[in-house]
Amino acid sequence: MPENDPAVPRWRRRKEARPREIVDAALTVFGERGFAAARLEDVAAQAGVSKGTLYLYFPNKEELFKAVVREAILPNLDMAERLLAGAQGPSFAVLETLLTLFATRILKSRAGAIPKLIIAEAGNFPDLARFYYDEVIRRAFALLAAVLERGMARGEFRPVDVDSTVRLIVAPMLMSALWRSSFEALEGRPPDVAALLAAHLDALRRTLAPEGGPPS
Amino acid sequence: MPENDPAVPRWRRRKEARPREIVDAALTVFGERGFAAARLEDVAAQAGVSKGTLYLYFPNKEELFKAVVREAILPNLDMAERLLAGAQGPSFAVLETLLTLFATRILKSRAGAIPKLIIAEAGNFPDLARFYYDEVIRRAFALLAAVLERGMARGEFRPVDVDSTVRLIVAPMLMSALWRSSFEALEGRPPDVAALLAAHLDALRRTLAPEGGPPS
DNA sequence: AGCTAATAACTGACTGGTCAGTAATATTTT
DNA sequence: AAAATATTACTGACCAGTCAGTTATTAGCT
Incomplete structure (x- = not known):
């Protein structure tokens, strides 16, 4: 018709x-x-x-594809960087805010599919991998490293291997994003991101606490 | 010629x-x-x-592809299950052995590429995702859950949310495997898996320790 | 205001190349 | 010779990217 x-x-x-x-x-x-x-x-x-x-x-x-990344991811990174730059309070609160931001802004939006995309195609499209690595991963890692350094400098965190600890912080969030993209359809219930985030923050609190007692 | x-x-x-x-x-x-x-x-x-x-x-x-998974992954899972079944000592040692086993047997072999494969193709080949989920993920998660339950029953671990904690345990290892497949070529140095594993075990020790002090 | 180029935005059929799977044929073994 | 194993050449489907042509909009002219 x-x-x-x-x-x-x-x-x-x-x-x-x-x-x-x-x-x-x-x-x-x-x-x-x-x-x-x-x-x-x-x-x-x-x-x-x-x-x-x-x-x-x-x-x-x-x-x-690059335009998609620029539009869906970079604004969130900008926001996160501004957040750290203006932070006043305890470092763990900053960390908590950043992870919560990720869990809500990225994971729940369609942008949550992007990590899977990159991981899936990095081998066959090295230009895309390079682009994402330079524009997103490096910045995100530097951001988290800065939070850890800040916490250690202020005596709120015990001394840790920064690079490994950044990866420990990121991994569960990343895994949640990948999980959603890959297996959500196969499981009955949707994954309980809130519970995972709570457990993760709890674990981080214990991991980063100075020997004398937990940070505020 | x-x-x-x-x-x-x-x-x-x-x-x-x-x-x-x-x-x-x-x-x-x-x-x-x-x-x-x-x-x-x-x-x-x-x-x-x-x-x-x-x-x-x-x-x-x-x-x-299914044959590849059967040959490259399942024997390792069998071994891990036998290991838990015959375990005598402290639960944290079992956990340590399992993670070390993964870091050496899977990560360093070509089988380390399989997680990336699955994540990448799950959306377009749901049969493969289902197969992997049933044959590998469910079993691996059940295995780790059993270790946690054992530790809690023996008073070596404080009470934790088992499902979330299993994910926290797996995530850094999984991320290492994905990293290798996707970004190793882009970074100068290869990722320091040993350091990550050490930091992860350290974090887990602190996370799982009962309030009264660390497990042996 | 209405008519008429000129231009910018858009369309969709087509090309060239790729690759899973199949059919026809060849070689080796018994 | 027959059966088993392997190769080679082919088919059909798919899709990124192109381009000749079409349609909407704008600008110029009366």
Whole structure:
């Protein structure tokens, strides 16, 4: 049943809105299928646009993916960095806020699919891996390392191996994100992120506490 | 320069040895490229065989992959289960042995690539995800849960939320495996698994210790 | 205000390349 | 010779990226 009324155009020119809509559609489709398996035809359909239009705004699939990362992840990192820069109180509270932020802002949004994407495709698309490593991982690790250094300098944390401890902090959050992407459908119940976060914070409190007693 | 001497056959019939060689080649190629992107042509070449031969021993790509998992992972799980069943000493020592076993047997072998594989392809190949979940994840989680229960029953561990704690135990090891597969090439130094394992065990000791003091 | 280029935005059929799986054929072994 | 094992050449489906052509919008002219 084709729409023949010429008063209703088949499409509109919307130069301003397109990139955002395309990136948004791409996040959805990449998240569902991964980078390599995602069909740009599907991204286009999801964005309500034809495949050719994608190429008016993005030179190729990889650049589209980078745009997705920039839009979905980097603003959160910016926020986290500002948070540390302006922190006044105890370091453990900063850590708690950061992890809670991750659990709510990233894990629960469609951006939670991005870690899986990167891990899945790093081998076959080293440029993407490099991009993500430089723009996201390095910054996130540096941020957490700074929190640990701050805590140790203030005597709130016992001395620890910073690099290993950063990985210990990140791992459960990362694993939650991967879990959601991969196995949520197979388990009856959804994973209890809140319980995991609570247990993780509890473990960190005990791990980081100076010998003389727990930090405030 | 073709070999025309009829006394030197171009190939031999080796019905017994083929499956193992093919599975071994498949582990290598799947590990490098992922499941979807791996070319059976490459698996065949790596196994010193032609593509058609693969189909004499495995009905399709998915079944070949399942065979890889069965061969590379399940024997390690069997060993771990026997280890717990025969354990006499303190529960923390069992935990330590299990994690060390993982860090050495899985992480350092080509089998370390399998977690990445599963996570990467779970969305597009739900049958594989189901298979891995049933055959590996459930068993591994049950195993660790049993260690925790044992420790709590013997008063060596304080009472903890078993499910969350199992995830906390697994996450850093899993993350190491994923890291190797994805970012090792991008960093100068290889990740220091020994340091991470030491820090993790230290953190677990503090986390699981009953209030009255650390377990032996 | 209405008509008419000119331009910018968009479409969708097509190309070139890839690869899992199959069929036809060849070689080795018994 | 027959059976078992292996190879090679092929098929069909898939998809990123391209491009010739179409449609909406804007600007210029009257």
